[in-house]
Every structure is written in structure tokens, then in C-alpha cells.
Amino acid sequence: MNCIMTLLLKRHFGSLETCTGSAAPGPVPKDHIRLYSMRFCPFAQRTRLVLNAKGMKHDIININLRNKPDWFLEKNPLGLVPTLETQSGQVIYESPITCDYLDEVYPQKKLLPSDPFERAQQKMLLEHFSKVTPYFYKIPVSRAKGEDVSALEAELKEKLSQLNETLVKKKTKFFGGDSITMIDYMMWPWFERMEIMELKHCLDSTPQLKKWTEHMLEDPTVKATMFSTEIYKVFYKSYMEGNPNYDYGL
Structure with a gap:
């Protein structure tokens, strides 16, 4: 075309x-x-x-x-x-x-906390999460090359356990409280892709974080913006082959 x-x-x-x-x-x-x-x-x-x-x-x-x-x-x-x-x-x-x-x-529905300290906490957590996202690329690529990914997976599990501990200490459903805030949406896209990247087992020892993913899946906004595992599977296969099919599923 x-x-x-x-x-x-x-x-x-x-x-x-x-x-x-x-x-x-x-x-x-x-x-x-x-x-x-x-x-x-x-x-x-x-x-x-x-x-x-x-x-x-x-x-x-x-x-x-x-x-x-x-x-x-x-x-x-x-x-x-x-x-x-x-x-x-x-x-x-x-x-x-x-x-x-x-x-x-557009202040119709604020997603960031009004309290300056709470906003700072979310930004600090986002900075921490920025160290997590590279694993969602490193592990699948290394696995595709036939390399041992056990060490990388262990590192990812450790970082996810820290996120789990954050939820344990907060005693809330979401990272910003009992309703979804900005930090939850900023982190979600990578968790949505865990199954297709064969990383879902990394949540096995993080029960609170696993519950968080279940709560996120109930959110209408998440439902409206996500793709099925099957669509992701076809796209990422084309991506790994060097010819990404950006229009797949339309």
C-alpha cells in the first residue's frame, strides 16, 4: 500500500x-x-x-x-x-x-495528587519504575537469541518485589490510594504486556502487585486502550522479525 x-x-x-x-x-x-x-x-x-x-x-x-x-x-x-x-x-x-x-x-478529572509531597512520591516511584522497563525488552530479546535469561529474570523479580512492598506498606488497592491515579496509568502498559513477553511468572511471589494488575484490568479506561494477547503476539512476532506490522488487527 x-x-x-x-x-x-x-x-x-x-x-x-x-x-x-x-x-x-x-x-x-x-x-x-x-x-x-x-x-x-x-x-x-x-x-x-x-x-x-x-x-x-x-x-x-x-x-x-x-x-x-x-x-x-x-x-x-x-x-x-x-x-x-x-x-x-x-x-x-x-x-x-x-x-x-x-x-x-484539563483539570476535569485530576489524576495527580493535589498534595505536593504525594505528587513528589509518585514522581519518585516513576523514576524507580524507569529502571524496571528495560527488562521487558532485554529478557525477550536475550531469550530469542537463545541466551540464559535466569539472571535477568532474578533482577526483574527483585524490582517487582520492591513494588509489591510499596503496596503492602500503603495497604491500598492502587499505588496512589484506593482509586487509580497517574502513577498507576504510567506503570500499567508494561504489565499489560507481561503475558506476551513470557514474564507473567515473575509476579508469582508478589501477591499484592498481582492483585493490583487484577484491579487495573477492571478499569474501563484500561479496557478501552488495551489489545488482546493474540494481537500483541502477531505484532511482536513481526517486530522481532524486523518487519513490524503496525496495522495488524485493524
Whole structure:
């Protein structure tokens, strides 16, 4: 499928990936904010979760990350998703920054705590979690190469046990309390992918964290933004083979 046809189909269905040579999209619709995304990217899913949870009007343009449009690189020279664009042409990127921006600018349903110390705690926990996410890539890649991943899995289990201990000490269903807050959405996308990455057994010794995942799966916003294991399986197989099928499942 050529790039122009891809863009036309995307505009109709709001989903297909734009690629090099595609025409730049039109203006951001009135009273909307635009998200440049990739359907299977966990970092972009963070922003989709926040947009959905806050009930904000938005449109989504998905980017082919292996073949990025020139117009997208003009908006964000780093070529990263998620990237937000406002009606006035302001551009914001990096997933924690986009999510914080949305929470500040659209206060209909606050996801960050109002207390400065509680906000700081969430940001510290997010910093800790940033040391966890690399394992979701290192382990599957090493396993695919036939390497022994037992040491890496042991390291991941230790980090997950620290998250489990956080929940034990808080005695709450979620990391921000008894209702979902920003930190839960910021962490969720990687847990959603545990089964397809064959890492679900790493939760066996973290009962509170396992319960947290069960509570998260009951959330309407999580349900609205997640994919089935089967769809993930096909996408990640194509990704590991070097030819990611970004449009699979449409």
C-alpha cells in the first residue's frame, strides 16, 4: 500500500500508520488535542490512558516509527511518540511530560495528587519504575537469541518485589490510594504486556502487585486502550522479525 493511500485510509478509519512521503495532516479539530502515537507503543499508551480517563476530545494520528513522515520530524525532530499538538500548534512530547501537561491543562478529572509531597512520591516511584522497563525488552530479546535469561529474570523479580512492598506498606488497592491515579496509568502498559513477553511468572511471589494488575484490568479506561494477547503476539512476532506490522488487527 502506498503512503498516500495509507494516509487516506487512516483519515477515514483514524488508525493506519502514516509514513515517509505522506501528506501532512490538516489542522487539529476545534476543541480537540491531537496525539501522534503508535498503536503498540507502551509509552504512547500512557498518554492514551490519560486522554481516555479524563474524557478529553482528541484525535490520534499513528506514526510508522520505521519510516517516519518528514512533516512529523518537523514537529518533533526527535521523532518520538507520544507527541501532542494543540490547536495553536504547540508541541509537547515525552510520555511523563505529555501526561502531566494534560492533567494541568484539563483539570476535569485530576489524576495527580493535589498534595505536593504525594505528587513528589509518585514522581519518585516513576523514576524507580524507569529502571524496571528495560527488562521487558532485554529478557525477550536475550531469550530469542537463545541466551540464559535466569539472571535477568532474578533482577526483574527483585524490582517487582520492591513494588509489591510499596503496596503492602500503603495497604491500598492502587499505588496512589484506593482509586487509580497517574502513577498507576504510567506503570500499567508494561504489565499489560507481561503475558506476551513470557514474564507473567515473575509476579508469582508478589501477591499484592498481582492483585493490583487484577484491579487495573477492571478499569474501563484500561479496557478501552488495551489489545488482546493474540494481537500483541502477531505484532511482536513481526517486530522481532524486523518487519513490524503496525496495522495488524485493524
